Amino acid sequence: MSPSPKTASKPELDFGNAWEYAAAPEGTKVAIDAKYGLFIDGEFQKPRSKRYMDTVNPATEEVLAKVAIANQADVDQAIAAAKAAFPKWRRLKPSERAKYLFRIARRIQERARELAVLETLDGGKPIKESRDVDIPEAAKHFFYHAGWADKLDYVFPGRKGAPLGVCAQIIPWNFPLLMAAWKIAPALACGNTVVLKPAETTSLTALRLAEIFQEVGLPPGVVNIVTGAGITGAALAAHKDVKKLAFTGSTDVGKELARNLAGSGKRLTLELGGKSPNIIFDDASIDQAVDGVVQGIYFNQGHVCCAGSRLFVQEGIMEEVLTRLQVRIESLRVGDPLDKNTDLGAINSIGQLATIKRYIEAGNSEGARMFQSKAKLPKQGYWCRPTWFTDVQPSHTIAREEIFGPVLSVMSFRTPEEALTRANNTPYGLAAGVWTDKGSKIFEIASRLKAGVVWCNSYNRFDAASPFGGYKQSGFGREGGRQGLLPYLELNS
Amino acid sequence: MPNRTVDKVAVEARAASFKTRSIKKESKRQGLLMVASMIDLTTLEGKDSAAKVRALCQKAIQPDASLPHVPPVAAVCVYPRWVSLARELVGDHGVMVASVATAFPSGQVDLPTKLADVREAVEAGADEIDMVIHRGAFLAGQLQVVADEIRAVKDACGTAHLKVILETGELETYDNVVRASELSIAAGADFIKTSTGKVSPAATMSVTLVMLETIRSHFLATGQMIGMKPAGGISTAKDALHYLAMLKETLGDAWLTPQWFRFGASSLLNDVLLQLHRLESGQYTAHYDVTES
Numbered sequence: 001m002s003p004s005p006k007t008a009s010k011p012e013l014d015f016g017n018a019w020e021y022a023a024a025p026e027g028t029k030v031a032i033d034a035k036y037g038l039f040i041d042g043e044f045q046k047p048r049s050k051r052y053m054d055t056v057n058p059a060t061e062e063v064l065a066k067v068a069i070a071n072q073a074d075v076d077q078a079i080a081a082a083k084a085a086f087p088k089w090r091r092l093k094p095s096e097r098a099k100y101l102f103r104i105a106r107r108i109q110e111r112a113r114e115l116a117v118l119e120t121l122d123g124g125k126p127i128k129e130s131r132d133v134d135i136p137e138a139a140k141h142f143f144y145h146a147g148w149a150d151k152l153d154y155v156f157p158g159r160k161g162a163p164l165g166v167c168a169q170i171i172p173w174n175f176p177l178l179m180a181a182w183k184i185a186p187a188l189a190c191g192n193t194v195v196l197k198p199a200e201t202t203s204l205t206a207l208r209l210a211e212i213f214q215e216v217g218l219p220p221g222v223v224n225i226v227t228g229a230g231i232t233g234a235a236l237a238a239h240k241d242v243k244k245l246a247f248t249g250s251t252d253v254g255k256e257l258a259r260n261l262a263g264s265g266k267r268l269t270l271e272l273g274g275k276s277p278n279i280i281f282d283d284a285s286i287d288q289a290v291d292g293v294v295q296g297i298y299f300n301q302g303h304v305c306c307a308g309s310r311l312f313v314q315e316g317i318m319e320e321v322l323t324r325l326q327v328r329i330e331s332l333r334v335g336d337p338l339d340k341n342t343d344l345g346a347i348n349s350i351g352q353l354a355t356i357k358r359y360i361e362a363g364n365s366e367g368a369r370m371f372q373s374k375a376k377l378p379k380q381g382y383w384c385r386p387t388w389f390t391d392v393q394p395s396h397t398i399a400r401e402e403i404f405g406p407v408l409s410v411m412s413f414r415t416p417e418e419a420l421t422r423a424n425n426t427p428y429g430l431a432a433g434v435w436t437d438k439g440s441k442i443f444e445i446a447s448r449l450k451a452g453v454v455w456c457n458s459y460n461r462f463d464a465a466s467p468f469g470g471y472k473q474s475g476f477g478r479e480g481g482r483q484g485l486l487p488y489l490e491l492n493s
Numbered sequence: 494m495p496n497r498t499v500d501k502v503a504v505e506a507r508a509a510s511f512k513t514r515s516i517k518k519e520s521k522r523q524g525l526l527m528v529a530s531m532i533d534l535t536t537l538e539g540k541d542s543a544a545k546v547r548a549l550c551q552k553a554i555q556p557d558a559s560l561p562h563v564p565p566v567a568a569v570c571v572y573p574r575w576v577s578l579a580r581e582l583v584g585d586h587g588v589m590v591a592s593v594a595t596a597f598p599s600g601q602v603d604l605p606t607k608l609a610d611v612r613e614a615v616e617a618g619a620d621e622i623d624m625v626i627h628r629g630a631f632l633a634g635q636l637q638v639v640a641d642e643i644r645a646v647k648d649a650c651g652t653a654h655l656k657v658i659l660e661t662g663e664l665e666t667y668d669n670v671v672r673a674s675e676l677s678i679a680a681g682a683d684f685i686k687t688s689t690g691k692v693s694p695a696a697t698m699s700v701t702l703v704m705l706e707t708i709r710s711h712f713l714a715t716g717q718m719i720g721m722k723p724a725g726g727i728s729t730a731k732d733a734l735h736y737l738a739m740l741k742e743t744l745g746d747a748w749l750t751p752q753w754f755r756f757g758a759s760s761l762l763n764d765v766l767l768q769l770h771r772l773e774s775g776q777y778t779a780h781y782d783v784t785e786s
Contacts, residue, residue, distance in 0.1 A: 011716035013709070018746035019523055019737065024515035128513060287706045288503035323713055331742045340515040437498040457500050 015330050024340040026127045030117045032204065035066045038074055038227065039210035041081035042220025048073040053229070055203060058124035059337050059346040059381040067203045070226035075195070075235040078224040082166040082193040083241050085221030090163045090191040094150035101146030101188060103216035104209075108139040108181075111212065115205055119177055120337045122204040124346030124382070125300050127338050137462060138181035141480075144464035145185035148485060152190065155482050161489030163191030164267065165243035168236045171206075172249045173199035173348050174303040174404075180206045182479050183246055184223055190488040192244070193222050197236055199249075200229040201349045234260075242266055244487065248305070251402070251428075251473050269477025269487045271305065271469055273402040274430030276451065277423035278308035278459065281416070282317045284435035288457070290324040293408070296433060296459035298332060298386050301344055302406040303352070305474075306431035308459055310399060311410045312419055318412050322390060325410075326371065329386045334375035344375075344406060347382040356384050356405030363389045363398040368409070394422060402428070416445060424450045429471025433459045452478070497675070497710070499667035499703050508699035511739040521734065522772050525765050528733040529556060529563050531751045533591055533722065534786065535570040535759045537598075537690065546575045550582035552786035557766045560773070566762065567751035568621060572597070573614035580618035591621035591656070595646060598660070598689035600625040604642055611649040621654040622646070623686060623722075623757075626673060628663045636676055643680035656684035656722055656755075661700045662692040670700055674707040684720035690757065695725025698739060705743045718747065724757025730768040733761055762786075 035052060037044040049071035054063045070078070089097070108115065115138075116130040125134070152161050167187045171179035176198055187194050198206035210225050226232055230253070237245050237257050244267040247257055251272040261268050278296050280289045296308030313321045337345030347353040364370055368389040377383040388408040392399050398409045413419040423432060432451040434442055446454040452470045455461060462468070467478035477487050516524055534553045536545055546569075553566045568589035569579050579590045592614035595607040611622055624646045630638040647655050657677040661670050674685050685704055688695035701723040708719045721740070727733055733756060740748055748754050763783045770778040 009716075011712055013712070013745040014747055015742070016746045018749045019527060019741055020520060021514060021516060021738075022518045022520035024517055132513070283498075285498045285500040285503070287710075288500040288507070291503060291507050327709070327713070331745075340513070437500070457503060 021341045025338045028113050028117050038068050039225040040078045067227045069228040070232045072235050078195045078226045081221035086193045098146045098149035105139045105142035107212045123202045126342040126345040134178045138178045141181040141185045141464045145189040149189040159491045167192045167244045168242040169196045169246045170233045173202040176202040177205035195224045203227040270475035272475040274305050275426045275428045276431040277310045278433035279312045279419050281436040282314040289435035292459045297408040312413050315412045329373045353382040359403045366396045368392045427473045430474035505699045508702045512735050514738040516734045524734045532566040533568045533570045533755045533757045534566045548786045553588045554586040576617035576619045589620040592619040593623045595624040598691040608649045615653050623656040625658045640680040647681035654683045656686045657682040658686045661687045662694045667703045686722040688725040690725030696723035720753045722755040728760045730765045
């Protein structure tokens with residue numbers, strides 16, 4: 001029983017199955033209808049388009065349900081309902097508006113398990129995340145904004161705010177219910193009415209949210225939900241009665257929307273892509289920094305606009321960090337998203353999987369060095385192993401473009417100035433992470449990073465009270481906090 | 494290179510994440526048996542007597558006569574004066590005899606007295622020595638004094654295994670825990686151990702994680718394995734399984750054995766037995782259905 005002798009070859013840890021967790025699938029059964037209509041004027045309606053699309057479980061490739069595709073006539077109807085509901089909703093006593101928001105928040109909490117399972121089925125994310133992050137955070141956003149509804153006079157001292165009217169909101173597939181909450185809660189708190197379009201691959205939880213609106217007796221037309229793909233979104237954005245468009249999604253679509261809206265007088269906020277840097281200095285708490293980096297890039301399979309996809313490591317600790325990174329990544333559990341012990345679930349769609357693979361190929365062909373975890377992948381479904389590249393040059397495609405998948409690009413720096421220059425050398429500016437045990441360095445670096453959110457010794461922390469949004473091609477406008485109310489209010493002068 | 498530091502918020506969040514691992518059915522059964530086999534069944538009371546040591550040793554050899562597949566625990570842990578009795582009682586049943594020495598738990602005597610304490614235990618047949626570090630010297634910045642003491646104790650141990658107790662509750666900060674762990678390993682510790690059980694807080698998941706990560710750093714740098722023993726405060730099977738999950742995901746398969754991981758505990762074993770009874774019978778068992786030791 002003496003310590004093992006020192007070995008010459010590089011020591012390796014073995015994350016095998018000496019003791020394995022039994023499968024721990026979330027057992028809650030969730031009823032899913034065969035077909036879903038559009039939620040307009042407080043009712044589920046058959047689409048005038050008569051057209052439907054399949055929504056698929058990306059972990060099994062099973063079709064879960066058919067979801068309506070809204071056409072121009074459907075969008076017109078939804079906007080008309082929102083427009084008709086607006087006068088009464090805006091004049092409702094603010095404390096009454098708050099009550100609806102509180103009820104929605106509580107109902108989300110009460111139905112949390114069901115919503116979490118549905119989110120995981122429809123989107124592929126681990127149940128651990130939908131249970132512990134998506135659904136509780138969605139409830140928090142309604143709670144938070146419920147608090148503002150009757151205090152709007154105090155948001156911007158000396159100025160009063162009025163609602164705008166009908167707000168069109170288009171949300172992405174990475175945090176379906178949470179993004180719906182981010183969009184709907186502030187709009188309603190400020191007295192606006194809403195037409196929301198969920199992403200085409202993940203409509204189901206937004207439609208469940210519509211059921212919750214019915215349950216709490218939200219007046220018809222205050223929120224309408226139209227499902228569909230890009231054409232539906234374009235029709236929504238272009239509609240003359242829309243006063244404000246809020247979009248979260250890809251930079252390309254965001255730019256197109258901005259071009260189309262130019263001169264229309266409509267307000268616009270965009271929350272777009274990112275290529276966020278995570279910077280580890282040699283005085284950082286390295287084990288925790290590595291945990292944070294792993295969390296930063298592999299959370300939700302990397303389908304996170306603020307994912308820390310560029311890792312900058314100070315040269316002197318590069319080897320140490322890479323060794324730990326590998327160890328940590330090998331311990332990640334990839335597979336059945338419904339299993340409570342799964343860390344990485346399925347890639348959201350076959351299309352996104354193809355995009356990720358294309359970037360991995362680009363990384364390899366341009367000369368970066370690829371590593372992947374040895375995780376076993378299920379046979380059915382869309383999967384990608386946690387992947388990281390070393391020897392990445394700032395000019396490589398995988399260092400420039402958003403991949404939106406579990407792929408990390410590792411680069412080095414020598415001095416704080418170099419770290420800043422490299423970190424800011426990107427068309428994006430959504431988020432950044434700084435890892436150092438030295439407080440003065442945190443303030444220096446954080447104040448000079450051009451990013452909407454800078455996390456220090458942490459990553460991917462969210463709070464309804466904290467504004468979120470980007471610089472440069474990551475968009476404009478903020479969501480959450482006081483700042484997040486501004487896009488939904490017309491302030492008097 | 495700066496000293497290795499620990500971010501408190503992040504390490505506590507990471508440690509808590511292991512509590513969300515779902516350990517059920519066969520995995521739970523295997524885990525519980527593994528936990529039982531890793532226990533240093535301990536009695537360290539002023540009121541310890543020969544009768545108490547007899548009961549402890551019998552329980553260690555055969556934790557539960559109605560659950561014959563439960564293995565013996567890893568070791569019994571007693572004061573030096575009870576080592577020879579324990580040695581005699583555990584015989585060749587595969588249970589080690591561990592003894593706290595070096596003026597446990599405070600360590601507030603001079604080095605020759607500590608070494609005498611260690612020699613007494615070793616000569617009486619202890620397989621393992623659990624020493625306490627000189628926390629006074631450590632907190633006064635006299636790291637060399639601490640290291641020299643550990644080296645001297647290691648020498649006095651001869652072939653007996655050395656577990657070095659940091660008493661993390663007195664070191665207070667994680668940065669101190671890292672420094673004390675590194676220092677102990679460098680000075681010859683075979684195991685590092687959180688606590689005496691006499692100071693609160695004793696073992697926590699986060700302080701154990703900090704020590705496991707220090708062991709991991711040492712292993713990745715040198716290839717040398719060091720054992721880990723959280724002690725004090727782990728009284729439920731559920732807690733122990735969370736520690737096991739943390740061990741599995743931090744150091745991997747090689748450490749999932751009593752050779753490299755121990756629980757210092759007195760009441761944990763009975764909760765493990767209750768859980769095993771429940772898995773066997775599908776029913777909860779009353780606490781009086783398992784024996785006191």
